[in-house]
Amino acid sequence: MFDNLSERLERSFKILKGEGKITEINVAETLKDVRKALLDADVNYKVAKTFTDTVKEKALGQNVLTAVKPSQLMVKIVHDELTQLMGGETAEIDLEGRPAVILMSGLQGSGKTTFSGKLARMLKTKKNKKPLLVACDVYRPAAVEQLRVLAEQIGVPMYSEPDSKNPVKIAENAIQEAKAKGYDVVIVDTAGRLAVDEEMMNEIAAIKKAINPNEILFVVDSMTGQDAVNTAKEFNERLDFNGVVLTKLDGDTRGGAALSIRSVVNKPIKFVGTGEKLDAIDQFHPSRMSDRILGMGDIVSLVERAQEQYDEEEAKRLQKKIAKNQFDFNDFLSQIAQIKKMGNLKDLASMIPGVGKAIKDIDIDDNAFKSIEAIIYSMTPAERSNPALLNGSRRQRIAKGSGTNIQEVNRLLKQFDQTRKMMKMVTGSKMGKMMPKMK
Template sequence: MFESLQDRLGTAFQKFKGQKQLTEENVKAGLREVRLALLEADVNFKVVKQFVDQVRERALGEEVMKGLDAGQQVIKIVNDELIELLGGEQQDLDVTAKPLKIMMVGLQGSGKTTSSGKLSLFLRKHHDKKPYLVPADVYRPAAIDQLTTLARQLDVPVYPSTTDMNPVDICKDALVKAEEQGCDLVLFDTAGRLHVDETLMDELSNIKSACSPQEILFVADAMTGQDAVTVAEAFNEKLDISGVVLTKMDGDARGGAALSIKTVTGKSVKFVGVGEKLSELELFHPDRIASRILGMGDMMTLIEKAQTEIDEEEAQAMAEKMAKAEFDFEDFRSHMRKIKKLGSMEGLLKMIPGMGNVMKQMGDNALPEDELKRTEAIISSMTMQERHQPKLINQSRKDRIARGSGVTIKDVDSLIKNFKQMSKVMQSMMGGGGKKQKGMLSKLKGLGGGMPDMDALGAGMPGMGGVPGMPGMPGMGGQEEEGRRTLSKKTLKARKKKKLNKKNKKKKKKKK
């Protein structure tokens, strides 16, 4: 999401490149591109007009800050205004109420049922809540079964609804059952329609009156763009929603809903669904989203993901193994699997500042997920002894591994070669101990082990090559190899002199 908007805004900022002052003329030309970029992203036209007017007012009313050129100043202003447009400060749920009652509302197919399961897992994990799921949609086929299945996966209790029951009665009785089971979080998965109608709204109003939920979350499909905003406005008028959950934020939608919903409804986006797994629900951080839109990455989210999935002690143990050259294929596979839990490699790399542009330059070579699967298949085809002792892998073993993983012997050779190269680079980075190793260990501790693991991933991708500054991805050349060539030229004469000096000393000793 936001990729096309990011590209168009990049074009807009080019209008200010090399200009030292913000003038009415260059601001007008640049903001025209900004306006078109937002309209193409399916942002509400009233919201676009208001946003552009605010940026223009600030751009012409402020002096350029020291150290910033006109383009950088505009980016700063646009960033600040984007954060406000997206809701300002991050809005969380008020989890102090006991029991906390959350009513999930929205149109049919928006993702209410899945979001109910995701939210119950999120609140159990981060706020130590004991959830109770309530299937209150008695109209959609299999809606009750779907939530019951999710509850079973999460190992949480669920109300035994049937299609012949009244939704209001279900919700009222569920509160009693939740209290009996000691649950302090009740999630009502209500019915939806293909469109807003009076019957639906009356039913939801009755559930609200009967159960008095502290939170009414409107669930919207981010792929529907401005349409989601229009529907959110209708639900807000009838139910006074407390916040919004945007689903399918990992898709290729243009992002208009996320950028418009706060201004139109006055209610903030609180959560976003970023994948199909139950664990893939995130708090909505306006400042981080604005940073992503402007191509500045999102390191905080990346670090939080790493800290959630990767244990500090394991990260330290991995660093020590690398320093001692004991890091083997089994360790590599284990950490690769942990990284996969964080999300797609493409998505992770885009969170690193500047990597978005590098990914575009790499084009088709931009870390395809298929390469990760192939690498894991090759390692899985090795015996445990071969994973721990790669030196044992001779030609006949390579042939067996290639046949077992469905790849060529050349692919196996490339993986082994790249893995050896990565091990050498990582060992030299760690310094084999001492200050360098301690410094790396402290970085690992701070990042939850996420970044070095990401570096390691590149070694298993034949033909991938390396990215400057990411030593785990050898082979691409570029800046690092250029640096080596330059270094060898500069030191060549010095090395020759040393050799000559040694020879001269030996000759003198012989003469004596």
């Protein structure tokens, strides 16, 4: 998401390049272009106008230091204002109480059920919580089954009452179940509803009153653009929810909802869904999102994802093997598996400053490692452990067995050899000695 907006904003800042100082004329010209970029990204008109007016006021009030170019100063001001527009500080989820109760709300098809599963998985793996999923959608027959399948996939219990058509009672009974069995978070998945459906809105209001949740999260499909903002406003008037969840941020969305929703409903965006996989959920960080919009990458999130896959014992074992020049294809496969667990490859690469723009039009398939894995799996266990065995005839056999060609096999072996030499050099350096202490 935000690719088009990022490109448009970069073009806008070029108006100031080469200018010796900020003036009312060149700022007005730049911000006219910025406002157009925001509107094209489906940002609410009032939000876009207020935003550019604030930036203009701050830009004209600044004295440009000789070391800072006007365009650089404008990027800094726009970055800070984008961050404020999206909430400023990162909003935490309230998990106080035993159990903490989280109520999901939103339109039908917004992704509530899937997000409930993602949130349960995240709380279990990252917060060491014992969540209980609750099926309170008594209208869509597949909803209970969908939640059951998700619960099984992530190893979390689910509470349902197949014969009941009373979601208020189901939610109340689920909380009693959680108290009795020691679950510390209850996630209540409800039916999708329209804000104009009075009966359905009354129902979710009754659920809220009965269970008094710590958090009410409004789940919205970011691809619906300004409709998402308008719907959020209507739901907030009825439920006074605590935060917003934007799903499908990996889709072909212009991002206007993320930039508008905070200003319109005055409630923070707490989570974003970034893909179909159950680990494709991120806490929303306004400053990091501003970095990405302005093409600065998001190195902090990249490091955090890497640390989630970090295994200290495995790292020590690997360092010893590298020091003895014993790094083999089994280790190589293990490293590939860790990278794949971190998420979508193009998304990961775009977090590196400067890389996002360079790969914008390049399709990076999630199966990019497929041919490498096929080649390695076509080796015998002895060959994987001892790459020196791979003579010409063995390479021919591996190429045939992996569905590749001899050139691809030779290329991989050459790259592997170069990687091994480089890793040994790093491990032998002072930096290498520090690595086990770094996390």
